[in-house]
Amino acid sequence: MSFTIEEILETKRMISEQGLDVRTITLGINLLDCIDKSLEIMQENIHNKIISIAQDLSGVATSIEEDYGIPIINRRITVTPISLLLGGLKAIQDMSLSSIQSFNDPLFHGENSKDLLVSEEAISNCLSIAQTLDSAAKQVNIDFLGGFSALVHKGFTRSDLCLIQSLPFVLSKTDRVCSSINVASTKSGMNMNAVRIMGDKIHEIAEMSKDNNSIGCAKLVVFSNAVEDNPFMAGGFHGIGESECCINVGVSGPGVIRNLVQNQQNVDFETLAEIIKKTAFKITRMGQLVAQQAAKRLKIPFGIVDVSLAPTSRPFDSVAGILEEMGIETTGGPGTTAALALLTDAVKKGGLMASSYVGGLSGAFIPVSEDFQMTEAARKKILSIEKLEAMTSVCSVGLDMICVPGSTPPSSISGIIADEAAIGMINNKTTGVRIIPVIGKDVGDEIEFGGLLGRSIVMPVKKSSCEAFIRRKGRIPAPVHSQRN
Numbered sequence: 001m002s003f004t005i006e007e008i009l010e011t012k013r014m015i016s017e018q019g020l021d022v023r024t025i026t027l028g029i030n031l032l033d034c035i036d037k038s039l040e041i042m043q044e045n046i047h048n049k050i051i052s053i054a055q056d057l058s059g060v061a062t063s064i065e066e067d068y069g070i071p072i073i074n075r076r077i078t079v080t081p082i083s084l085l086l087g088g089l090k091a092i093q094d095m096s097l098s099s100i101q102s103f104n105d106p107l108f109h110g111e112n113s114k115d116l117l118v119s120e121e122a123i124s125n126c127l128s129i130a131q132t133l134d135s136a137a138k139q140v141n142i143d144f145l146g147g148f149s150a151l152v153h154k155g156f157t158r159s160d161l162c163l164i165q166s167l168p169f170v171l172s173k174t175d176r177v178c179s180s181i182n183v184a185s186t187k188s189g190m191n192m193n194a195v196r197i198m199g200d201k202i203h204e205i206a207e208m209s210k211d212n213n214s215i216g217c218a219k220l221v222v223f224s225n226a227v228e229d230n231p232f233m234a235g236g237f238h239g240i241g242e243s244e245c246c247i248n249v250g251v252s253g254p255g256v257i258r259n260l261v262q263n264q265q266n267v268d269f270e271t272l273a274e275i276i277k278k279t280a281f282k283i284t285r286m287g288q289l290v291a292q293q294a295a296k297r298l299k300i301p302f303g304i305v306d307v308s309l310a311p312t313s314r315p316f317d318s319v320a321g322i323l324e325e326m327g328i329e330t331t332g333g334p335g336t337t338a339a340l341a342l343l344t345d346a347v348k349k350g351g352l353m354a355s356s357y358v359g360g361l362s363g364a365f366i367p368v369s370e371d372f373q374m375t376e377a378a379r380k381k382i383l384s385i386e387k388l389e390a391m392t393s394v395c396s397v398g399l400d401m402i403c404v405p406g407s408t409p410p411s412s413i414s415g416i417i418a419d420e421a422a423i424g425m426i427n428n429k430t431t432g433v434r435i436i437p438v439i440g441k442d443v444g445d446e447i448e449f450g451g452l453l454g455r456s457i458v459m460p461v462k463k464s465s466c467e468a469f470i471r472r473k474g475r476i477p478a479p480v481h482s483q484r485n
Contacts, residue, residue: 020253021072021253022072023252026236030243031079035085043128047132047136057075058075060297072290076145078145078230079133079147081147082129082133133147134175146180147178153182154189164194164201167204171205171217178235180235188478189425190224191475196411198413199470221235222433227360231250245301249291251284251287273342291305305359307347308361308363318371319343320374320377326343337393340391366388368400368401392423393427393429401453405441416435425479443460
């Protein structure tokens with residue numbers, strides 16, 4: 001890949017004046033060969049493999065920053081979904097199969113997730129594995145490790161249920177471990193038993209981390225159509241179709257795009273889309289350069305570049321700001337979804353022109369707490385959860401970093417998850433929910449998370465109950481267009 005002097009100077013201006021950065025270098029690691037019946041041996045295998053492969057990740061990222069002048073904000077690791085490893089442990093193998101089948105039965109009779117017949121020993125084993133991951137992440141000096149995950153869109157295994165039951169302990173007792181649970185897919189439909197359980201679990205996680213604004217929930221995403229090569233947190237994991245290890249990079253540049261749109265107030269939509277597309281092309285080329293350099297220096301294969309506009313709490317670094325520069329007075333008002341559709345599509349097209357290996361989520365993120373102007377729109381009561389839901393039909397991932405009152409019933413959280421998963425399932429796209437019921441807080445209260453998670457305002461949830469709907473059992477069938485073979 002070669003660059004002209006003009007391209008290099010333009011990229012330098014984007015970095016120094018408009019906040020362009022590489023949001024993350026993420027190293028994916030396969031852990032399937034770490035499985036063992038002994039908890040201690042499995043922990044040792046996991047720790048040793050992560051350390052041996054990732055020990056130079058942080059240093060290499062720093063060397064690329066110094067050599068090219070490109071800021072790299074995060075160093076991260078993704079691992080094989082941990083539920084796939086847990087089945088090897090004796091404590092989990094000893095679980096009754098009949099108790100698992102009751103949760104896969106369409107006539108599932110359990111009243112809530114506390115009916116999960118998981119032994120204390122099995123939960124303790126899950127927590128021990130998570131603490132091993134957390135310790136390894138700290139030792140190699142990375143920011144987050146994703147992959148404490150389970151794929152349950154069609155049903156549960158013993159290890160899936162153990163992992164899910166352990167989430168409140170894991171996400172309140174570890175610092176860098178992130179989790180994701182896939183509850184739906186276009187091919188398989190939606191596992192409503194899982195949706196119901198996750199509403200309960202999110203509430204339990206909020207309670208167990210309530211002394212820190214229920215921040216444990218910020219490390220969990222509930223997905224529909226989860227992807228295997230996502231470098232972003234909290235939903236990243238190293239899929240089973242991936243290689244032994246690989247380097248994935250997530251680039252970001254909402255400030256660059258915003259500056260561009262701000263200077264193009266009188267152009268038509270086609271011209272605006274073309275300009276955004278060309279800029280996304282340049283951003284992607286920079287990301288691929290970083291990814292290839294990281295892969296070369298670490299002697300690890302290059303995977304993908306995720307071309308996502310990921311905002312930060314910096315006022316100018318805002319996806320909502322781009323939409324408002326397009327002509328939307330306040331994000332959430334009429335025209336917002338159309339503006340976001342134009343933006344997301346143009347970014348994807350520009351990325352695909354620049355690299356044959358665009359992957360992950362790619363498009364535009366709309367996390368409320370991490371986007372200064374999203375928070376302002378919510379404070380003005382113009383941006384609502386319902387409008388965000390409509391916007392997720394055209395954005396990268398879904399409802400992200402949304403704070404709701406701590407008194408929100410678990411069934412309402414499950415209903416929000418089901419709505420969002422349905423958008424992904426029907427539209428054959430990835431959607432996710434990262435929602436935080438902040439214990440002790442109510443509508444309008446300000447929440448400060450700090451760092452990249454930013455600050456937010458507690459948004460209202462409609463009072464209408466969906467309890468009777470969520471208490472129904474089984475799976476919502478896959479849509480008719482799932483039969484494409």
